[in-house]
Amino acid sequence: MDNAHYHLALNHLPLITPIVGFLILVLGIILPSAIIKRIAYGVFILGAFYTIPAFLTGDMAVKSLSNLLNVKPFIQEHEAKAESFALLSYLLGLMSLFGLWSNWKEKSYANTFSYMILTLTVVMLIFAKQTATSGGRIRHTEIRTDAETDSININKTL
Structure with missing residues (x-):
């Protein structure tokens, strides 16, 4: 496994745990259960810890991709x-x-604080989606917009 592979293996955890935590927290609010809310908080805390290795392996993954053409903007x-x-x-x-x-x-x-955390989770999930999509564009040309693909094709011909 190279550095990019480590990053790809680890980067899904900080994206999935807030989704799971969100669903658990919603359940805890609907059922008014302190225990279910505590479980959700634990999942969010775990997700924050998962972010550390995913973030740190990103720099190593960049070095593995340095030989690829036209991916620097992505x-x-x-x-x-x-x-x-x-x-x-x-x-x-x-x-x-x-x-x-x-x-x-x-x-x-x-x-009240549980609603604040729920709101922050929604905001964070929007950023998670954007981060995941931008990461996917590095190697998955099928999710790039036509303008991005055209720009790369023009750069190749120059």
Whole structure:
């Protein structure tokens, strides 16, 4: 396995865990269950930890792709989106840690805080989708727009 393969193997975890956590948190809100909400917070915290190796292997993956032509703009776009996603993932993990504590201690704002975390999760999932799509464009020409493909074809002929 090369460095790009490690990145591809690891990058799905921080994308999938917030989806799972979101579904669990929605269930915890609908059923008003403190235990289910705690499980969701744990999933979000785990997702934040999963972001670290995915992010760190990204730099190594870039070195593996340096021999490919015309992917640099796609890599730069992906790096920018990945940085935003990673920051949101870490923020969600920290807020979930606080949400777990407030839920455990039965603070008066614990339910309100769960809605805040749910909202942050939706925002983060939008960034997750953008990050995943921009990463896919690096090697998957079938998901590039026609303008992106035309630009690369023009650069090849020059």
